[in-house]
Amino acid sequence: MPSTVRIGTRASTLALTQTGHVADALARLGGFDVEIVHVRTEGDRLTGSLATLGGTGVFVTALRDALLDDRCDVAVHSLKDLPTGPAEGLVLGAVPPREDPRDVLCAREGWTLTTLPPGARVGTGSPRRAAQLRAARPDLDVVDIRGNVDTRLRRVAPGDLDAVVLARAGLARLGRLDAVTQELDPAVMTSAAGQGALAVEVRAGVTDPQLAAALAALDDPASRLAVAAERALLGHLEAGCAAPVGALARLDAAPTDDPAAADSRLDGAPGHVLTLDAVVVRTDGSQQLRRSARTALAPEQPTVDSVTDVPADPRGTGRLVGHVDPERHAAAETLGRTLAEELLDAGAAGLAELGPR
Numbered sequence: 001m002p003s004t005v006r007i008g009t010r011a012s013t014l015a016l017t018q019t020g021h022v023a024d025a026l027a028r029l030g031g032f033d034v035e036i037v038h039v040r041t042e043g044d045r046l047t048g049s050l051a052t053l054g055g056t057g058v059f060v061t062a063l064r065d066a067l068l069d070d071r072c073d074v075a076v077h078s079l080k081d082l083p084t085g086p087a088e089g090l091v092l093g094a095v096p097p098r099e100d101p102r103d104v105l106c107a108r109e110g111w112t113l114t115t116l117p118p119g120a121r122v123g124t125g126s127p128r129r130a131a132q133l134r135a136a137r138p139d140l141d142v143v144d145i146r147g148n149v150d151t152r153l154r155r156v157a158p159g160d161l162d163a164v165v166l167a168r169a170g171l172a173r174l175g176r177l178d179a180v181t182q183e184l185d186p187a188v189m190t191s192a193a194g195q196g197a198l199a200v201e202v203r204a205g206v207t208d209p210q211l212a213a214a215l216a217a218l219d220d221p222a223s224r225l226a227v228a229a230e231r232a233l234l235g236h237l238e239a240g241c242a243a244p245v246g247a248l249a250r251l252d253a254a255p256t257d258d259p260a261a262a263d264s265r266l267d268g269a270p271g272h273v274l275t276l277d278a279v280v281v282r283t284d285g286s287q288q289l290r291r292s293a294r295t296a297l298a299p300e301q302p303t304v305d306s307v308t309d310v311p312a313d314p315r316g317t318g319r320l321v322g323h324v325d326p327e328r329h330a331a332a333e334t335l336g337r338t339l340a341e342e343l344l345d346a347g348a349a350g351l352a353e354l355g356p357r
C-alpha cells in the first residue's frame, strides 16, 4: 500500500514550478503518490522592500513550521532563501542538481551591461545585485523593486525600467529565458550563495524507506558541496540573504598527469578541487573585495547513504547534512570559513556593515 507524501510549497508561480519538478522526481524515484500542500508565507504577504523586511528567511519560516507541525513531509525551498542558521528538527534531505547559478540582465532593446545608455534605470530588490551594478556602471540609476519574476519582467518598458537583473535559474524554470539579453559574468556579478539550487527539506530521522531512498537518489553531491562552501562563507560573515555578498563555488576533477584519468567524470573521479569565488561590495558600489580560494577534496567515502542515518543537526549549526561524505562536506565548509576570514581581514565588515542583526 503506497503512502502519499505531502509536499509543501509557497504559492508563487516560481515556487509551484520548482515544487512540481521535485514532486514529480520524488514520486518517480520512490514509487509513491505525492500531494502538493500550499503554505502562505510572510514573504508573500508583506509588500515592503526586500532590503527592509528585516532578518533572513521570510520565505522559509512558514514552510518550516508546516514541516514541524506535520502538515507536510517535504518542503521545497530556493536554497538561496534558506537562512544559514539552525533549523532544529529538520535536515536537508536533498540538493537536486543545480541550475546555472548566474544572474542575467533582461533589458529593453537587447542592451547589455556595457551598452545600456548612460543613466539607464535598472531594477533589482537585491543589495548584492545593486552594489555590483553600481560598481560596474556608476552612472546607472538602480531602482529598488519587488514582486515575483513576472511582475519584475513586466516593468521593463519605455517610461519605466530599462532593465532588471534576475536569477537565470528562475527564468529557466518558468520558461522565460526569452527575456534574457545578457548572461552576466560571475567576475562582474557574482551570484548569491545557493543561487540556482533547490533545497528539499524534511524532518530529521525520516522513517519512510521509500522517501529516504527517493531523496538519496535525487541528491547531487557536487551541488551540495558547492552550496555548503558558499553558505559557510555567508554564515561566517554573519551576512544574510540581503547582504551585499556574492559567493559561487564549483567542483572540478582534480588535475592529474594521467590523460585517461583526466577524462573521468566527476562522480567516482579520484579526487576533486573545490573552488570558491566571493565578493563583498560597499552598497554604493564604490569599493569591492573579491577573493578566491580552493581546496583539494579526497576521493568520496560513501559512509552515509540515507537520511535516516543523519542525526538532527546535533551541533545546531544549521549545516547542510545528508548524503555527502562528511569529510568532504567538512572540507567544503572549512573553505568557506577560511575565505570569509580572509575577507574580514581585508575589511569586509566595515565595507558592508556585516554582523548580527
Ligand SMILES: NCc1[nH]cc(CCC(=O)O)c1CC(=O)O
Binding pocket: 078, 079, 080, 081, 149, 165, 166, 167, 168, 169, 170, 194, 195, 196, 197, 198
Ligand atoms: N529571492 C527570490 C528568489 N529566490 C530564488 C530565485 C531564483 C531561483 C534560484 O536562484 O534558484 C529568486 C528570484 C530571483 O532572484 O531572480
